[in-house]
Amino acid sequence: MSQSSYTPPKVWSAPGEEGGGKFGSINRPEAGARFEKQLPVGEHPLQLYSLATPNGVKATIMLEELLEAGHKSAEYDAHLIDIMEGDQFGSDFVDINPNSKIPALLDRSGDKPQRVFESGAILLYLAEKFNAFLPQNPAERTECLNWLFWQMGSAPFLGGGFGHFYAYAPEPLEYPINRYAMEVKRQLDVLDKQLANNSYIAGDEYTIADMAIWPWYGALVEGKVYDAAEFLQVQDYKHLARWTETIAKRPAVIRGKMVNRTWGDKSEQLHERHNASDFDNKTQDKLES
Incomplete structure (x- = not known):
């Protein structure tokens, strides 16, 4: 349906699969x-x-x-x-995550x-469990959590908003794009302004804030999601590009992206x-050779 001809009905009903774009076959209005x-x-x-996916990569990088x-351990x-x-x-899976989204973690150590x-929540849980990648100083810890939760609130506009309408919607529509x-x-x-004066997102220390933000915004800067790097002129964000490249070189990040x-x-x-x-023996090229 064109952008100008749709009038919302008095009571909404779910469209058929053909009207839901790339994910129309799995999206439903019921949970469980x-x-x-x-x-x-x-x-x-x-x-x-x-x-x-970017959300899944957060957990494997951590x-x-x-x-x-x-x-x-x-x-x-x-x-x-x-x-x-x-x-x-x-x-x-629903028993572990009633919201039916990845990633989901089960810790059987207790x-x-x-x-x-x-x-x-997975990043924070693991950081606290292992006392790692989360500053202990109250002010630094708070700054890290500020940016962790910034990502939680911001990425839906990138993924479900921009990414959906730019790359996945049944037809391009000017207003939402x-x-x-x-x-x-x-x-x-x-992010670029924050990184102008900081080595990492929350300061001079690499933390779970970087692990949360990089899979989404680093991938965007690298041109690896939505094929939108030129459209958004990501090369203009020089400090963000520097940080993106720094994180991408970490051995654990390279491995985490593969899982x-x-x-x-x-x-x-x-x-x-x-x-x-x-990582050495069971990648798909090794299994298929």
């Missing part, structure tokens, strides 16, 4: 499990169920950073959840398994991760 499905469980206490820093199993196939609506859902492009460029400017990835170069796809050696 749609079918029974048992999730696999590996040998480690930490069980991650995810996909290498886990790989913890291991890189010497926290051996951060070993984990990462199981693939194919959101386009609707895996997130299986009964076991007397009772602890579920953790929402990517920001302009509306969300304006907001995303404002957000890029917020639960099912697209792109096969040497960068590790569909499931159960051991550190999987």
